Amino acid sequence: MNAPMTSVSAEAVTAAPKRSYLPELISWLILAACLVVLPSFGSVYVIYMVCLIAINIIATVGLNITVGYTGLLSIGHSAFLGVGAYASALMWLHLGTPLIVNMLVGGVAAFVIGLIFGVPALRIRGVYLAIATLAAQYFLYFIFQQWTSVTGGDRGLSLPRIDVFGLGDTGFYYVVMLTALIACIAARNVFRTRVGRSFIAVREKDYAAEVLGINVIRTKLIAFGIGAAFAGVAGSLLAVFLRIVNPDQFTLVVSVFFLAAVVVGGRASILGSILGAVFMTLMPEILRFVLEHAAPQGADLARLLSPLREILFGALIVGFLIFEPRGLVGLVRRAFGDTEAVEARAGEH
Amino acid sequence: MLMQILEFSLIGVASGGIYVLAALSFVIVYKATNIFNFATGEMMMFGTYLFFMFDTQLGFGWIAGLAAALIGSACLAMVLERGLLRPLIGRPAVVLVMVTLGVSSILRGFAGLIWGPDVRQLTEILPRNPIFLGDILIPGKLAWGFVIIGLIAGAFMAYYRFSRAGTAIRATSTDQVTAESLGINIRAVFLLSWALAGVLTAASGIITASVNGVTPQLGQVALNVLAVVMLAGMTSVGGVVIAGLFVGWLETMVGAYLGASWQSFIPYLVVLLVMLVKPTGLFGERRIERI
Amino acid sequence: MRNLLELSGVSVSFGGIKALSDVSMNVPLNQVTAVIGPNGAGKTSLFNVISGFYPANEGGVSFSGDDLLKRPAHARSTLGISRTFQNIALFPGMTVEENIKLGAHAQLKTGLFAAALYFGPAQREEAAITERIATDILPLLDLSDYRHRSVSGLPYGVQKRIELARALVNKPQLLMLDEPFAGMPSPEKAKMSSYIRRIVSETGITALLIDHDMESIMSMSDQIVVLNFGRVIAAGTPAEVQGNPAVVEAYLGGE
Numbered sequence: 001m002n003a004p005m006t007s008v009s010a011e012a013v014t015a016a017p018k019r020s021y022l023p024e025l026i027s028w029l030i031l032a033a034c035l036v037v038l039p040s041f042g043s044v045y046v047i048y049m050v051c052l053i054a055i056n057i058i059a060t061v062g063l064n065i066t067v068g069y070t071g072l073l074s075i076g077h078s079a080f081l082g083v084g085a086y087a088s089a090l091m092w093l094h095l096g097t098p099l100i101v102n103m104l105v106g107g108v109a110a111f112v113i114g115l116i117f118g119v120p121a122l123r124i125r126g127v128y129l130a131i132a133t134l135a136a137q138y139f140l141y142f143i144f145q146q147w148t149s150v151t152g153g154d155r156g157l158s159l160p161r162i163d164v165f166g167l168g169d170t171g172f173y174y175v176v177m178l179t180a181l182i183a184c185i186a187a188r189n190v191f192r193t194r195v196g197r198s199f200i201a202v203r204e205k206d207y208a209a210e211v212l213g214i215n216v217i218r219t220k221l222i223a224f225g226i227g228a229a230f231a232g233v234a235g236s237l238l239a240v241f242l243r244i245v246n247p248d249q250f251t252l253v254v255s256v257f258f259l260a261a262v263v264v265g266g267r268a269s270i271l272g273s274i275l276g277a278v279f280m281t282l283m284p285e286i287l288r289f290v291l292e293h294a295a296p297q298g299a300d301l302a303r304l305l306s307p308l309r310e311i312l313f314g315a316l317i318v319g320f321l322i323f324e325p326r327g328l329v330g331l332v333r334r335a336f337g338d339t340e341a342v343e344a345r346a347g348e349h
Numbered sequence: 350m351l352m353q354i355l356e357f358s359l360i361g362v363a364s365g366g367i368y369v370l371a372a373l374s375f376v377i378v379y380k381a382t383n384i385f386n387f388a389t390g391e392m393m394m395f396g397t398y399l400f401f402m403f404d405t406q407l408g409f410g411w412i413a414g415l416a417a418a419l420i421g422s423a424c425l426a427m428v429l430e431r432g433l434l435r436p437l438i439g440r441p442a443v444v445l446v447m448v449t450l451g452v453s454s455i456l457r458g459f460a461g462l463i464w465g466p467d468v469r470q471l472t473e474i475l476p477r478n479p480i481f482l483g484d485i486l487i488p489g490k491l492a493w494g495f496v497i498i499g500l501i502a503g504a505f506m507a508y509y510r511f512s513r514a515g516t517a518i519r520a521t522s523t524d525q526v527t528a529e530s531l532g533i534n535i536r537a538v539f540l541l542s543w544a545l546a547g548v549l550t551a552a553s554g555i556i557t558a559s560v561n562g563v564t565p566q567l568g569q570v571a572l573n574v575l576a577v578v579m580l581a582g583m584t585s586v587g588g589v590v591i592a593g594l595f596v597g598w599l600e601t602m603v604g605a606y607l608g609a610s611w612q613s614f615i616p617y618l619v620v621l622l623v624m625l626v627k628p629t630g631l632f633g634e635r636r637i638e639r640i
Numbered sequence: 641m642r643n644l645l646e647l648s649g650v651s652v653s654f655g656g657i658k659a660l661s662d663v664s665m666n667v668p669l670n671q672v673t674a675v676i677g678p679n680g681a682g683k684t685s686l687f688n689v690i691s692g693f694y695p696a697n698e699g700g701v702s703f704s705g706d707d708l709l710k711r712p713a714h715a716r717s718t719l720g721i722s723r724t725f726q727n728i729a730l731f732p733g734m735t736v737e738e739n740i741k742l743g744a745h746a747q748l749k750t751g752l753f754a755a756a757l758y759f760g761p762a763q764r765e766e767a768a769i770t771e772r773i774a775t776d777i778l779p780l781l782d783l784s785d786y787r788h789r790s791v792s793g794l795p796y797g798v799q800k801r802i803e804l805a806r807a808l809v810n811k812p813q814l815l816m817l818d819e820p821f822a823g824m825p826s827p828e829k830a831k832m833s834s835y836i837r838r839i840v841s842e843t844g845i846t847a848l849l850i851d852h853d854m855e856s857i858m859s860m861s862d863q864i865v866v867l868n869f870g871r872v873i874a875a876g877t878p879a880e881v882q883g884n885p886a887v888v889e890a891y892l893g894g895e
Binding site: 307 | 387433443572616
Binding site: 186189190195208226 | 691692693712713714715716717718722723725729730731732733734738741742743744745746748750751752754755756757758762765766806810
């Protein structure tokens with residue numbers, strides 16, 4: 001069963017993955033440069049899509065922390081986006097506070113509401129959080145829709161154009177990019193420390209985590225709360241971006257969308273969250289494009305698009321979980337010859 | 350006054366019957382395969398559409414349509430288990446639940462694609478005429494639906510308790526390894542439990558839709574079913590009957606005396622209270638894991 | 641001789657099953673105590689009570705004079721109790737180094753916001769713990785070459801050493817080892833034996849272990865406690881226990 005010590009040591013030394021980070025760093029810098037100059041050269045549509053993708057990245061990173069890294073199933077992610085969107089929109093409409101304040105309020109509000117649903121569920125082991133988040137999804141939708149005096153009911157809230165630092169839309173674009181960057185870096189940093197390690201430990205063997213001094217319940221709550229907070233921040237940006245906030249933006253389908261982004265991109269991976277968000281945001285666009293050209297004349301595209309999206313999201317989740325559990329990031333890493341990291345990150349998945 | 354309470358109570362209990370079948374399907378799957386089936390609501394919805402398709406659209410008539418729908422639903426459930434869930438045995442529970450979530454989305458999508466978002470009415474199998482118990486009036490469909498549910502639930506529970514297959518299911522749910530070593534074909538048990546779930550959800554959906562018709566969103570009632578299951582305890586077959594009737598009763602009483610808005614809060618309140626007070630439910634077992 | 645850990649009259653039952661009945665035993669300071677017994681005798685239940693996973697229906701556990709049963713499970717590490725698990729509870733999603741760092745989780749201080757920022761205190765703390773593990777822990781157990789490897793896929797014997805390393809990082813007073821020799825060929829067992837004795841003599845740690853392997857246990861333990869059907873049937877030095885008729889019967893009579 002065990003090879004003699006010396007040959008195992010030799011194998012370990014040569015297999016130790018100390019990859020050079022330079023090619024990776026350079027590609028990131030090029031990407032960053034492109035994004036910075038985009039407003040000057042890109043079309044309105046491209047800038048719109050990049051903004052949307054960035055907002056989705058923030059929400060996906062949050063959900064990945066909860067679901068991918070910590071192994072908790074959250075089915076109500078879009079409801080927390082809604083909380084952030086409504087909170088920040090209401091702040092702006094009633095108090096006229098600057099964007100950064102609204103974003104913080106959106107994040108905190110989502111965090112608090114998340115905890116309210118999370119605390120009863122996470123006190124006990126099991127799949128209760130999934131139930132609680134499903135309840136949160138429907139319950140919050142109900143509130144968004146019925147609390148007409150505050151939320152505007154089905155019609156929702158509409159926001160005037162927001163001018164950031166006097167730079168208008170371009171200013172907002174940079175705010176979104178910066179926020180997404182900070183979100184990714186902060187999340188990546190967390191997993192270089194004891195905090196992030198404790199999340200992974202809780203996911204994989206929570207009894208061993210307890211013995212190592214990790215308060216499992218508190219850790220789960222924090223991981224869940226962070227996910228909700230990221231969604232809240234994303235939601236507050238979404239409100240400004242779309243300039244309307246209404247309940248139908250925050251339905252179960254949207255929650256499934258973000259779950260698909262996490263699963264497709266790669267669980268427990270920041271890069272995976274980015275890839276997943278890009279993929280999922282572009283998917284409906286590609287779907288719409290294909291439909292417009294492939295569908296028979298007179299077919300009611302609007303009627304077809306919505307159910308097709310649901311099928312697509314569900315199929316992506318199922319397909320990737322069965323066939324490619326490491327997600328797109330696993331494919332990418334394998335392409336760069338990084339097989340060991342792929343096996344490692346997969347763990348028990 | 351008392352008459353009114355009694356009338357509402359009976360109506361409530363009768364409407365609670367709808368939750369019972371779906372809750373039974375949930376529990377049987379959870380007990381036998383340890384999977385938390387988030388697609389329960391959508392299986393109800395899809396089974397109902399199958400009935401609509403066979404009966405109304407293809408003109409088979411309601412008897413053949415019903416049989417076809419139940420069989421079709423059972424087959425769909427078995428394909429689900431064998432094709433999508435069996436390959437994932439051994440993976441963490443979260444993964445399996447996510448797959449059922451994905452399936453629920455797929456089913457909703459297909460239903461919307463094939464039959465559209467508008468309400469479809471089913472042929473009237475259940476007699477409309479209201480039943481009179483003294484001065485109390487119970488809507489016909491509700492009463493007859495309840496009777497049928499009672500028959501199905503009763504048959505199911507007898508099967509579960511007394512048949513060889515039912516015993517095999519119970520053995521598997523207690524201890525898979527021991528059951529297998531006793532010669533029980535675990536894989537067959539998995540398929541059987543999902544097939545039963547398919548039948549129960551289809552029946553439940555059809556009876557539900559017999560009152561208000563069916564849309565792709567019919568699966569939303571799953572939250573109420575979840576509340577019932579949680580209240581009873583996820584492993585209690587007998588318990589979900591009591592819990593289902595109770596939740597139905599509670600919803601009707603609240604709806605009648607406090608209004609519809611309060612009524613819609615009930616499932617969340619039940620879920621919340623159960624989680625806070627007794628997470629394993631009234632009748633569930635606390636499964637201790639060996640470390 | 642002082643006792644680090646004392647159990648008095650501990651009983652644990654699940655429904656109808658009595659896992660432990662009126663168990664009393666002492667674990668002396670800076671010695672190796674072994675708990676042995678046939679399968680199902682209650683050894684792992686004993687560990688789980690001490691770890692805080694199972695509540696004790698009766699009796700008490702005292703650690704350094706402190707009532708251990710009052711503390712939550714996650715307080716064990718801070719109190720100075722570490723343990724390994726029968727089935728190797730390493731975390732497959734992380735590297736060897738990351739797994740071992742988790743042993744120090746309770747000693748490290750980085751909070752959420754410091755971690756998100758990383759530059760400054762968090763980075764310094766990470767560097768310090770990395771350094772300490774590389775210098776003190778990895779060489780002690782011949783694990784230096786495996787530092788950045790993922791834990792999954794490593795040989796069984798190596799994984800057992802990694803789990804041991806993780807249990808040592810927080811400089812515990814009490815080291816609990818659940819079947820440290822399980823599944824190993826003889827040369828590996830001898831190695832593990834000598835690792836454990838070396839650790840005890842060099843660091844003043846107290847070791848409490850469970851195992852089936854009579855040879856290894858007899859040769860390296862200072863005290864042995866024998867359990868059968870959840871009760872203590874013998875306790876003493878290896879020589880005393882070996883000759884005890886009740887012990888012989890438990891192992892041979894119960895076949």
